[in-house]
Amino acid sequence: MVRLLKSSHIVSTLIMLFILFSVAAVSASQIPEAASVAAETAETVAQRAWWFWPLILLVLSFVLGVFAVLAGVGGGVLYVPIVSGFLPFHLDFVRGAGLIVALAGALAAGPGLLRKGMADLRLAIPMALIASTCAIFGAMIGLALPTHIVQTLLGATILGIVVIMIKAKKSEFPDVPEADALSQALRINGIYHEPTIKKDVEWKVHRTPMALILFVLIGIMAGMFGLGAGWANVPVLNLLMGAPIKISVATSKFLLSITDTSAAWIYLNNGAVLPLMVVPSVIGIMFGSFVGVKILAVTKPAIIRILVIVVLGIAGLKALLKGLGIG
């Protein structure tokens, strides 16, 4: 009971921190549109100590890391819309940092998920090839398009993700009557022990060609917006292909380490990665995820998920309006 009270206290504190931070960040982000005033930016931006914004990023990323775990989403999908919407960084650098943040998180989780057999290499490799190739094109398109168009598309995508988060269902053990020819040829199947039912679960997948087509889209969007793509990977692996939810979530996380690698290189080679943004963000979100996992063990995160959906919705709407020149 005491433990539960403690955890609810931590959660409510974090909620307050999150809300206060968002309000503070909104007021702090009243900075002229960089695209139109780039030449005079240096004069017009209020000068702060060099560590001020990195510290803000560190704290915000920590909070996002906690909330991402509790809401069951990747850090990247929260990071890009919230940081680009409410802090004074240009979208190019936020997307670059977002990719490195998602990549670092996926790399950190990858070894454990692979060793436990939750992430499946044979399932990941074909999907990763399509997604990572298309992420390169997505990143190139994203860096070539004018900022307001990318911002508008990002806003629309985030609002779409909000709808997916609200509507998408999960299937613990989807029914796959027969594996398709391609997955049979690639021997994409497995068996894992499910402690909740104390049984070994055999799994196979179907509709692999359709999934590969969808990973074209997922890759392009991941590269274009610098988002992790777990929000799209999981429904495709679980609901379309029929992989068990635990295999889908773990394989999705591992997949990000490959998809985001290719897109990250494009941003890196184009100069859109600034260490002063990237490092505090990576450290913050990784510590946040660590704390989030601890809190998750002792709390029911339904209310957090609703809060994250609302904040993501506001960030998506803000990005959309900003892109359209309204916000």
Add this chain to the structure above:
Amino acid sequence: MAQQVTEEQILYANILNKGMVVGLIGLVVTFIIYGAGIMEPMIPLAQVQNYWVMPVQYYLAASGIHAGWAWLGRLGYGDMLNFLPIALLSLLTIVCYLAILPGLIRKKDTAYVVLVIVEVLVLTVAASGILGSGGH
């Protein structure tokens, strides 16, 4: 928990784990060197905030920073040094793929040998910078 974890998967996980730890420690160490001013940065710390509000092509033009792999020749600067662990983390997947390739060849797993080789080529092309560097 796992009933069916292949040796390639374990090998991949082990290399990923080592590389990830080295990369993340490197990220922290190089950032401390950068932030503490132990090595002089190319862009003074206080001026970075003037650049991160710009689109990337304006930043490159205004700062005189060269994109692509140019940072490799400027590792004597604190900010450029940070790209070393970032690049290491971004190269890890290629290393892991190359490591599992011999096992797949030995097992005559032709489909996955092809998939792995193509993936390595795709990631190498992305990393090389030949697809363009320098912003919009």
